[in-house]
Amino acid sequence: MKIIVSAGVGALGLIALGVSAGGVVSGGGAEPATDEMLAVALAQDTPVVQRVQEPPPQQRRRWRYRNRYPGPIPTPEEWRAPDGPVRIGLQVGHWRAHEAPRELSRLRGNGGNWNGIAEWEVNLEIVRRTGAMLEELGYVVDILPAVVPPGYRAHLFLAIHADASNDRNARGYRVAAPSRDATGRASGFVDLLRRTYGAATGLRRLPDTTRRMRNYYAFNFRRYEHALHPMTIAAIIETGFLTNAGDRELIIGQPDRVARGIVDAIVEFPITPPPGHFEQS
Ligand SMILES: [Zn+2]
Numbered sequence: 001m002k003i004i005v006s007a008g009v010g011a012l013g014l015i016a017l018g019v020s021a022g023g024v025v026s027g028g029g030a031e032p033a034t035d036e037m038l039a040v041a042l043a044q045d046t047p048v049v050q051r052v053q054e055p056p057p058q059q060r061r062r063w064r065y066r067n068r069y070p071g072p073i074p075t076p077e078e079w080r081a082p083d084g085p086v087r088i089g090l091q092v093g094h095w096r097a098h099e100a101p102r103e104l105s106r107l108r109g110n111g112g113n114w115n116g117i118a119e120w121e122v123n124l125e126i127v128r129r130t131g132a133m134l135e136e137l138g139y140v141v142d143i144l145p146a147v148v149p150p151g152y153r154a155h156l157f158l159a160i161h162a163d164a165s166n167d168r169n170a171r172g173y174r175v176a177a178p179s180r181d182a183t184g185r186a187s188g189f190v191d192l193l194r195r196t197y198g199a200a201t202g203l204r205r206l207p208d209t210t211r212r213m214r215n216y217y218a219f220n221f222r223r224y225e226h227a228l229h230p231m232t233i234a235a236i237i238e239t240g241f242l243t244n245a246g247d248r249e250l251i252i253g254q255p256d257r258v259a260r261g262i263v264d265a266i267v268e269f270p271i272t273p274p275p276g277h278f279e280q281s
Contacts, residue, residue: 069221069230076184079231082153086272087140089154089232090127091218093161094120096145103224104217107146112164114242120146122252123160126239129259130160134266138275148218153229155272156189158262159218159236162251164243171244173197175237176209178219182230185271190235193265200261201250203240213238233271237262 094111097120111119131141142154163170175193177186198205213236221227228234239258240247251258266272 067222068225068227073222074182074231076182079183079185081155081271082231085138085140086275087142087154087156088134088266088272089142089144089148089152089157090131091144091146091148091157091159092120092127093123093159094118094146095124096120096147099145100147101226104147104226107217112162112242114164114248117242117252119162119164119242122162122242123239125255126251126258126262127160129255130262133259133263137263137267139266139272147226148228150225150227151221151229152227153232155233156266156269157218157228157232157234158193158266159216159234160262161236161238163238163241165241166243168243168245171241171247172204172206173201173238173240173247174206174209174213175235176213176216177235178216179211179214180219181234183233185233186235189233189265189269189271192268193235193237193262196264196268197237197239197258197261200264201240201254201257203247203250 094107097107097110100107113119127143131143134141142152144152144157148157163174175190175197177190181187194205197203216236217224218227219234219236221230240251242248242251267274
């Protein structure tokens, strides 16, 4: 039996306790532990209670409400490739965001624009071309709108966006991995993409990533129902600035080069080699 302790909001997240509680503690694995359950587990000298902090009652209520993934969070050691052919999920940032459910209502009406061109249109064109190149190589490609299906699973998920700024000189691309990556593999892909994207486009890489990227809603399976499966390797790219003429020349004017930069990283990533060359790693 597993007891899931909701151990405070934030980086600590959930702690799964492998407790054999001798029938005293009942309730499914999905139930957050009550104080009584925790007390029983502790009284029975349970081995793996670490850093359990009691949040103030109000905070805990909110956390329970937000916890959309009550099961034990898998560890990188537990990651294994999904069954079936190599599947790549490409998300068009902001596309069909007006369909966002209530939990993601703040997405509606978001996204940059320049001179009447909406960011999602630029993202969609890049995703189309990237998807076509990948399919030609034999990959299975899912094109996803702003709202991802609950628990979406693929070998790799990439959210594609473009930046916008009031400063027309702001330029460059950035790539980020989830701040909490249960797969332990996202940063490997991000390193590759940073290199291949720069090589294919000649755009400047911005060394910093934003909190909004690292905490992207689709990565947050604890908070949102419409989020990735924790074992989906994920990343997000801001392909360049819509509001900068030089960047626009690439991301709007030469979307094939943008797509090439993305495809090269996917092909090189050991977990998503071109189909036919698949080796489990
Ligand atoms: Zn965006």
